[in-house]
Amino acid sequence: MDHCLSLVRAADRPIGTARYGHMFPSLDPLKIDSSALLRAGDVGGMCDALTVEGDDATEAAGWPFFGQLIAHDITADRSPISGGALRNARAPLLNLEILYADGPIGSPFLFDVADPDRFLLAGSDVPRNQQGVALIGDPRNDVHLISLALHVALLRAHNRLGLSFEEARVQLTWHYQWVIVHDFLPRLVGPALVSSVLAEGGRWYAPALSEAFIPLEFADAAYRYGHGQVRHSYRLVDGGPARPLFPDLAGFGPPAHRVDLAQLFDMPGRPPAQRAKRLDGRLAASLIGLPARVTGEVSEAAYRSLAVRDLVRGENTGLPSGEAVAALMGETPVPSPAWPAGTPLWFYILEEAAQLCDGNRLGPVGGRIVAEVLIGLLRADPASYLTLEPDWQPTLPAAGPVFGLTDLLGD
Template structure:
């Protein structure tokens, strides 16, 4: 084993037990949780009107009735962005928005495991550009440590380019890179053998991240009782065996797109700073200058700091910056409506043949939303994505998912961990975090601030 600088090159033998040996040799697959339910037949033109500028999914029409914080939820504003990173970690569907691809032909370019592939990619050997050539156990950062490294054209050298889409995703990505590097330092201080430092740091960060998904993220999103039930009893509708995980379309194309409804109208990056919309003001895909950095305490509650900004309440409406996405995000489109994320979400469910929200609620034994709660007449049934947002508004107080959305999300995320032999939940469900914590229980903020 040759040397790079003062540290030995990190071993790669698939980079530990949760690396490439467990990844699919081809694209991973999608599937269905509710195979016996018929797809909802919707008119695409109706969906496009609903999701376009001025439609029922456009929150701009109600802004005049609200003050700046009029639709704030209980949880901090950073949680939907963490949820976005989790989505990037387990899914990457590159099929076209407007259809033309058979559902059975859809392929997931990500391994369906919460293994932080978005950070590590193929490790110091297969993805050497992500790591410090003089110390390959550590991630390479930008010159001042506040950005990812970039090529001479400003393109991010990053495990998943989607994490450079806006300032918040990038900031969380950088915080996790810094957390890994801090763990490397802690391990070296404890005298861990150099040849084991990278693998141990990676497995430590991944286990803490997985634990946070189960014990910090999910209870806020679906409620602690449902999490406890799924952990104790297993999934009723999603329970893949070891090594046979897949991503249900009901999750990927409806329930887990809940976070679009939690994006605030505007954000402050620093205390007292101006409030600006996510798009176009905070769009990514370029260097992150020092005067545009995010103070993470503005979007996450951190002990010793004032409360963070809150996420937007879930109510079926999206902020104006998501109804008119910039071309840097959508690429060139031949239909103006495709610039709306609501249109994209609604059409995605139609393209992949998802059942209506009412059909799934009936299967689960849950009373369906009333016409008054839906506040819109869907002639043939309510698209699942919209149903889940309105269910969250009326059955979750706008703060968390209701029984249909919550069941799908909880069963899938916990089921993916149980199907992964290398996850902490498969290896030792009683495992507890051991990295430093600011409070009595370990939280995401502890991990994000570890390398600060």
């Protein structure tokens, strides 16, 4: 318990709009030459996936984008105070704030005036103002067409419930939380690790009720795994052309293409979807050269690369090496010859996944960080199903024997 309290105290410092802290405060930051990070992540460096064939993983292509929505949800929590201002430091929650914002009273533009229990939709899009800016609970979910399609699918799931706003919000949120624990996490870290964390609690992350924070080892390393799962290109409709995520599918405007989620997730009665890219420390070209509309102006061309940004972010926030975290956890570090002085934690987690899990899921270090944080956030939330009713089961219909994400996404 003392260890857990020390972690919470380490998170008291506000960064942005949520509380952040170190998950492994006893470990020293990795010292590494910044120029080496830029070379590794830039065009032609070790993080540049030069081949575009033969790197499919076992899971469907849409899962890392669901993970992206979870990341937005954790960091989008609102806590209204007088005058509509927001507190600078608040507990991160998995409560679909990305959809609901401040509800029909605080965010009326999201809801149908004639029926404020329901979201307002514009066909397969969210409503937009005269300049094409999305009227959406979290603008980050408009960054590309796939995240927007998932956002709209969840809005439709709320509307299908046919309940009052508050009843529908609780129902959808609890089903979403169930999906995270029983569908998303087992695919990402393995069912045995999920079962272990549920039964035994977190070894390294177990904040008290309402005292959660976001570990930097999670936010700036382990949970950036999804960048390595982005495919080189995506087919959005059956028989359609394959397009790179950026710039072709970039958002922040009315959708230019229709997205059939059955191309991204294994939907009942439909052919298998495209697969996610294998985790191997290499990113697709569309992420190595992000468009200016996503990055904004940059001081160096290398900062167009998401790999560079991931590597530099870990350095800036003082993350330890992957080898140091593995040793602390009692795991045998995987060899990483390219980093003789120690491997940046983000890259280490991708390399560990490649060497130990054939790139199909996270290994023991990355998997434990992610599982402990997501389950720990739910257990620290006084309104989550894991806190209020841990034996709760989904009540919505399931196409298969176990309720899953595709049961929420289907019409």
